Amino acid sequence: MSTQGIRDFRPELHYTPKTGWINDPNGLIFAQGKYHLFAQYGPEPHWGDLHWSHAVSGDLLHWEHLSPALAPDEMGMMFSGSAILDQENASGLGEEGRPPILLFYTAHGDHEQQCLAYSLDGVNFTKYPGNPIIPNTEIQDFRDPKVFPNPIKGGWTMALAVGDHVEFYASSDLLHWEKTGDFGPQGNYSEGVWECPDLFPLEVEGKTLWVLLVSMGPNPVNHGARTQYFTGTFDGDTFRCDGRFTQAEFIDAGFDNYAGVTFANLDRQVLVGWAANPVYAGNLPTGEFCCQHTLPRELSLVNTETGGIRLAQKPAAQAFGPGVPGSALPGEVFQLTVTGKGACTVTLSNEDGEAFRFGVDEANRAFADRTQAGAQDFDGEFAADWSSRTAEPRFYQGEWTMELVFDHSVCELFVDNGTRTFTQLVYPNKPYTHVEAGAGAEVLVHGLK
Structure with a gap:
């Protein structure tokens, strides 16, 4: 069918920008009594000039748009990353009684480097003067830091997508990082670049398994980009896959859910994905805005009748x-x-x-x-x-x-x-x-x- 005379397709329950472009959800966190959702954002309805947009919600359904949190600078565009609440002020960037929200992001310039920004009010963010916190001058694809508290060794862990694998880093102050391990490229279904890693524990039948999410870029084997998941263990240094799947397992059987990551600072795992596919997202017939996110989804592991343990999802609200x-x-x-x-x-x-x-x-x-x-x-x-x-x-x-x-x-x-x-x-x-x-x-x- 033709797009001639196409009508308004803006969703009501799914997050969209007022105008312009969004892709990967970034920095999902519950803090200061609100859900914060950041995203890759361009002021025009096509990819480019990437900022971090910012929205807040009290119910995961209705979002209030705030001013962009991060804008491009001399180090490049603002690529994907994560957020944490530094409750104990390990970074030293907070004040007494005012723990900072920290944003970890990739600066995409001539090289991709990991950087940090912080905020005391959850609205206005300042880039850390010591950026980059993890420099890089050699690796082409080196991005999308996911930071989370390490329940085994204390401190903090960062999962970072590096070409065709994930690297893990550790820190006690959230400013200085040392590599502790890596995973991949075993289990990859294709030659697509690995992006947007996430690692978190889920319980199933009294046992804790760790779930690693990795989004695989577009490639000729599988056509569009998709998000794969692995189950296994995390020893505080690195992730090890348990090999339970005989083929690649994806979080979605459709092709319009990519780059999904989970919220920080919740007692459940809630994921938001980019509801589009980078292969054709730039041509969607939606006018002044382009793209949207999935509904927030609560994740669990379920021991199924014929497939063994699998990831399950349901609307979180x-x-x-x-x-x-x-x-x-x-x-x-x-x-x-x-x-x-x-x-x-x-x-x-x-x-x-x-x-x-x-x-x-x-x-x-x-x-x-x-x-x-x-x-x-x-x-x-x-x-x-x-x-x-x-x-x-x-x-x-x-x-x-x-x-x-x-x-x-x-x-x-x-x-x-x-x-x-x-x-x-x-x-x-x-x-x-x-x-x-x-x-x-x-x-x-x-x-x-």
């Missing part, structure tokens, strides 16, 4: 009311809960005959299909088979449940309690008004609270 049976859709923001058994296709459609489909196929694979969902002429890769229709095996036999969150142009599908997820962008020329499910399936429609 509930935006919808009780579901009611029906086929009419209540506007352009809604949730569907669909239950069934065996092969089944669920179809969202509009009066122009455009249709987004999802369900379970005859091979017991969950699938999402946007091949007829709306406009695709703005980019050939967006329309390509590899990104338009994806399917992955379920980890359960028999009955299934699917929850779809639809928000204007973003589809987030959670299958079997989130043990499979699909994130896809769609651009129907008119709103979907009707849902239909195959025989035997039951559909509940949820409107906003």
